[in-house]
Amino acid sequence: MSEPILPIRRVGIDTWRENVVFLHRDCPVVRAAGFQALAKVRVQANGKTLIGVLNVVDDDAICPPCELGLSEEAFRRLGAEPGRPARIEQAEPPPSIAALHRKIAGDRLEEHDLHAIVQDIAAARYSKIELAAFVVATNQFELDRDEVLHLTEAMIATGQRIDWQREIGAGPIVDKHCIGGIPGNRTSMLVVPIVAAHGMLCPKTSSRAITSPAGTADTMEVLAEVELPLDRMKDIARATHGCLAWGGTADLSPADDILISVERPLGIDSPGQMVASILSKKIAAGVTHLVLDLPVGPTAKVRSMSAAQRLKRLFEYVAARLRLELDAVITDGRQPIGRGIGPVLEARDVMQVLANDPQAPQDLRQKALRLAGRVIEFDPDVRGGDGYRIARDILDSGRALAKMNAIIDAQGRRAEPQQPGAIGFEVTAPADGTVIGVDNLRLARIARTSGAPQVRGAGVDLFVKLGETVRAGQPLYRVHAQFDADLEFARQLVGRGNGFTLGAPEQVPREFASAPGDVR
Amino acid sequence: MSEPILPIRRVGIDTWRENVVFLHRDCPVVRAAGFQALAKVRVQANGKTLIGVLNVVDDDAICPPCELGLSEEAFRRLGAEPGRPARIEQAEPPPSIAALHRKIAGDRLEEHDLHAIVQDIAAARYSKIELAAFVVATNQFELDRDEVLHLTEAMIATGQRIDWQREIGAGPIVDKHCIGGIPGNRTSMLVVPIVAAHGMLCPKTSSRAITSPAGTADTMEVLAEVELPLDRMKDIARATHGCLAWGGTADLSPADDILISVERPLGIDSPGQMVASILSKKIAAGVTHLVLDLPVGPTAKVRSMSAAQRLKRLFEYVAARLRLELDAVITDGRQPIGRGIGPVLEARDVMQVLANDPQAPQDLRQKALRLAGRVIEFDPDVRGGDGYRIARDILDSGRALAKMNAIIDAQGRRAEPQQPGAIGFEVTAPADGTVIGVDNLRLARIARTSGAPQVRGAGVDLFVKLGETVRAGQPLYRVHAQFDADLEFARQLVGRGNGFTLGAPEQVPREFASAPGDVR
Incomplete structure (x- = not known):
């Protein structure tokens, strides 16, 4: 040869x-x-x-x-x-491997180092092993705030960037994002129609679930098409002011997607990486004003008020440098939001809130109104503190539901509504008591094991929440599934821990998230 | 289903x-x-x-x-x-993943944590990504000396351990090991016959090349069988006192082999990992007295005297706790040792030294005598400082050659001697000058690209060394290969840098390794 x-x-x-x-x-x-x-x-x-x-x-x-x-x-x-x-x-090693080795050795990286690394990552020149090395070497306290800033900039620079101002002559582009970790926390599907009904432009791109039982894109897909080319998104945003599309069709921050493919199996989601990931995706998507939901709780991603404050300051520092208006809101992350966990069940909760159904989960309604209010307060004509009331008026009047239906029709309404999985079992209280703990991680895991999000109707439907009193044998939640094998896996998992802790009323953990005087 | x-x-x-x-x-x-x-x-x-x-x-x-x-x-x-x-x-994540996450977060690990991690690694429960995370999280200054000790213990505990005392009623088991990085540094094949001829027991297990152009096992295999079951090794050690076998047949420190599979592509070889890797393998192989070769030079693994001293102290600390007698010797790592780089060429150098051939490379002879002397000084009947002379007498008298032939015959002599690769090219000096730099990494890479170690006869044959004066057009070295494509790759690589630097005589870098008064 x-x-x-x-x-x-x-x-x-x-x-x-x-x-x-x-x-x-x-x-x-x-x-x-x-x-x-x-x-x-x-x-x-x-x-x-x-x-x-x-x-x-x-x-x-x-x-x-x-x-x-x-x-x-x-x-x-x-x-x-x-x-x-x-x-x-x-092949020679990619050019930035020398910078990676310096980071592993504990050096601070310069702007050009991080740009070189992110370019090589986006061009798929890093192996899985090298990606894992980068993720670990930049984990925890290993990146200072300027390194996080430069990492974010580099991630924006390597992909597409949507310029809504140029595309449709828009003013501010508003958005609401959560750092994740709270099952059922489907507030985006309420915030978008509320703020769009207020007249703000909110063409939201969302992710599919990575480690959770449902992402906003998965849940919206129960009701409407979400895989929309950018031109369709522009038309829909022009017509309705809102949109709830999957972000994967645009090539936004491609290095982020590649890094996530390693962070996910490693279970690493450090502050610097989280900030760079979220802000790069949002800025690339053309967002100018962002409300950020930071849930705190014993089984949330952020577990103490001091950690939440540190994370908030890091988000604020990087956002300010990149001229993104950011309002970071620390919220109650002690338990899942709403009742359903899984795409169909969460879509049901959202539609109940929009329809002002008396059965609608009040915690989901309240949280969505609070976040929508903060978005509305980006409007220079709205007085500080008035946002919540304006959001509530829009929701109560049915205008939010009408807006959601307009968005669904514009994206392409699903022919027939999907139902919760046909097979399942109920999990009951082993004794009398008060619910003093609902484990976000455990319930997410049970919902995933039952088939969510791939099986749209699978998941968990909660009947009781923190602070409620139950009797022995009373159902706590129902697990829905489509396939016997999934149900069997879920049953085994529940057998090793059902995610609920019962105790005395005074043992209910205090919500340490809400700041005094915060409008709710 | x-x-x-x-x-x-x-x-x-x-x-x-x-x-x-x-x-x-x-x-x-x-x-x-x-x-x-x-x-x-x-x-x-x-x-x-x-x-x-x-x-x-x-x-x-x-x-x-x-x-x-x-x-x-x-x-x-x-x-x-x-x-x-x-x-x-x-699958649930392996039990030790929680400890891995604590290490990533910067915690110090306890003995039981490191045992759990190493057990999971040895049982192949870690993915490549998790292995990379462990390697990076324990890199550089991330392990203190007690963590290195516990990592070493755990690596010994998860595999087989040879007890020569019990097996063949032996006294001390001596060995000599180099941390690597210096092409042609084939001293083991000289030290083993010399110290065996002195009557010490030295049943050496060696590795095949991982990133280098030849390991001791690859080079010995040019002359004799090296894949020997443990029972054969025992018989050979009983009969000859020496052995030069491949260590891969015994299941010694299996976690080490798995970690190396990630360290190699990452190019990471940090002090803690090096100490745990080498000492776990040696102790598992039943070694009780070890001379360790630590080469220092601008293109060696260790590049400064202070780094060499730090590494030496870490080796000494862990060895002492594990009751291994250790004599760590800092040596000259400024350039390759001997002339040949590649299995056949290195075997030729070794046999020339053993035969007292006037053509034999003197640097290889001197270094082997120095290290053999240090091993011989483990003999309680030998006065400190007499080892070098005893080793030289054994070599000069032909007893080392006779011992090597006995070991080769016992292991199984190769039928016909292998020759250097039949095709090749010479690399010549571009100008008159003195050799002031010979790049270990570059020459190793050229030798590998030419086909070594898989192609036994491939590699580099050096004609001049540091400090020698050359004329323009004079050959510096010859590249040997077996296949046209390999030769073409090697030629391209040489074109981007031949590994030699010429200059003025006063620019020859000083050897900073040898301690004053050290017998050489």
């Missing part, structure tokens, strides 16, 4: 955003160049270059000795047809 | 010590349980349990929808036949 050129083969393995290159152990290129498993290789074809990680295979059915296999991600990125020739060679 | 049970399929992908489980995207289990890519799953079959990482595939040729694919590593660990039923379910 003289040239390391092989025909491309598409290998149908979903490597979750990692470029993997497959070569057979008997491939002359592997033999000759002494390639090792997990080595970095450079593949050139179709005028494009790709850096990937080598996996050595022994099975001709996956990749025969004289072909160059590409994982789905790598195949998509290279954009060359199967059978086309590609050149493969050993 | 009612039970998540599927027949096993063997998927021929070498995942380099990671258990990967493949399920088709249309598999009812994936659909129902909402498994996500990179989720942790538990597989049970054959009375065994395995934790792996899920890869979702779209290609029936890799894994059809109703089968459970296992990577080579996972298949081997589970030890069940293809077609046998296996149960798959979502």
Whole structure:
């Protein structure tokens, strides 16, 4: 052999955003160049270059000795047809690896270092192992606030950025975002129609669930289409002032998506990474005014008031430098919000609140009004403190429901409403007592195990909340599922802990989130 | 479906010590349980349990929808036949992940934490991403010396341990080890026959090359069999007092091998990890007295005298607690040792030194005598300072060569001697000058690119060393290879930097390693 050129083969393995290159152990290129498993290789074809990680295979059915296999991600990125020739060679490490090593060694990184790292990450030049190294090396107290600022800027700079002012001649673009961790916390689907009905422009892009039982995009999808091209979003925003779309169709902060693919299995979500992730996505989406929901509670992401204040200040520092108007609100994160956990059940809660149904969960209504009020107070014509009342008037008058229906119709209404999963079981109180603990993490896990969010109707429906008194045998919640196996997994999980703690009324944990005098 | 049970399929992908489980995207289990890519799953079959990482595939040729694919590593660990039923379910994170998170957050870990982590690593319960997180979180100054001690103990405890005293009624078991990074530094193959000829027991286990162009096992394999079962090693040690075997057949410190699989692609080799890796392997191999070679130089692993002293103290602290007699020697790491870089070329250098060939590289001879002398001084009957002279007498008298031949015959002599690669090219001096720099990393890379260590005869043969004066056009070294493509890669690499720096005689860097009064 003289040239390391092989025909491309598409290998149908979903490597979750990692470029993997497959070569057979008997491939002359592997033999000759002494390639090792997990080595970095450079593949050139179709005028494009790709850096990937080598996996050595022994099975001709996956990749025969004289072909160059590409994982789905790598195949998509290279954009060359199967059978086309590609050149493969050993790759130098990506240019920013030296900066990564300095961060691992404890150095402070400069603006250009972080830009170089984020560019390499966005171009998929980092392996999973290198991504994990970056996530750990920038974890916790390892990034100072200027490093977080530069990381955020770099993440914005590597992707698309929507300019609503230019696109539709708009004024402020408002949004509301939660840092996550509280099941059932579906306030966006209430805040958007309320503030749009007030006349503010709120074309919201949301994520699908990553580790939670439902994201806003998953829940909205129960009612309407959410995979909307940017042009459709613009038309809808022009017509209704609101939109509740999935953000994945626009290429906003692509490095963030890649970092999340490692943060998620590691269970790491440190303050600096959280701030860079959220603010880069929001600024790239063209948001100019943001209300941020920071829930605090024993099983929330933020577990103490001092940690919440620190996180709030970091968000505020970075937002101010990037000229994003930010109002960060510390909220009650002691338990799930509303009753349903899972897309269909959460959509039901939202529609009950919009319809002013007497059955509607009051905690979800109150929290949505509070956050919508803070968004409305971005309006220079609204006096500080008047937002809550304005939001309540919009909701009570039915204008919020009308606006939501307009948005749903504009996005494309689902033909028939989806129902909660047909099979299930109830979890009952083992004794008389007062509910003194409802574990966010446990209930999210049970809802996910029951099939949410992939199975839209699966999840948990809560019957009682913190501070309520129950009798032995009284149902605490119902688990909904579609498949027997899911239900069996969920039952086993509930058997190891149902997420509820009973005790005496005086043991109910105090809400330490709300500031004195805060309008609720 | 009612039970998540599927027949096993063997998927021929070498995942380099990671258990990967493949399920088709249309598999009812994936659909129902909402498994996500990179989720942790538990597989049970054959009375065994395995934790792996899920890869979702779209290609029936890799894994059809109703089968459970296992990577080579996972298949081997589970030890069940293809077609046998296996149960798959979502896995809890391994128990020690909580301790890993505390380390990431900056906590000091206790003895039991490190034991739990190392046990989970050795049992292959950590994903590549989690291993990378551990390696980074314990990097640099992140481990204090007691954490290094406990990490070392835990790594010893999870594998086999050879007890030579019990096995063959031996006294002290001596060994010599280098921390690596210096090409051609093949002193073990000289130290072992010299100290064995002195009557000391030195049954050495060595590694194959990981990132270098040749390990001791690769080089010894040019002359003799090195893959020896433990019983053979015992017989050989009884008969000859020496042995130069590959350590991979014994299950010594298995967690170390797994950590190396991540440290290598990350290029991380921090002091704590190095100490735990080397000392765990040596103690597990039954070594009681160890001479440690710590080369210092501008392109060595250790680049300053102060860093070398710090590393030496850490080795000494941990060794003392584990009752290993340790003599750590800081040596000259400014350039490669000997002439050859690559298995065949290095074996040639070793045999020339043993044969007292006038062509033998004197630096290799001197360094081996110095280290052998330090080992010999572990003998209570030898006066301090006499070791070097005793070693020299053994070498000069031909007794070291006779011992080496006895060891080679006992292990199984190779039928015909291997030759250096038949094709190659010479690299010449671009101008007149004195050699003031020879880059260890660059020359190792050139030797690897030419095919070493997989291609035994490939590598670099140095003609001049530091401080020598050359004329323009004079050959500096020759690159040997077996395959055209390798040679072409090596030629390109040399074109980007040949590893030699020429200058004026006064620019030759001073050797800062040798202590005053040290016998050489």
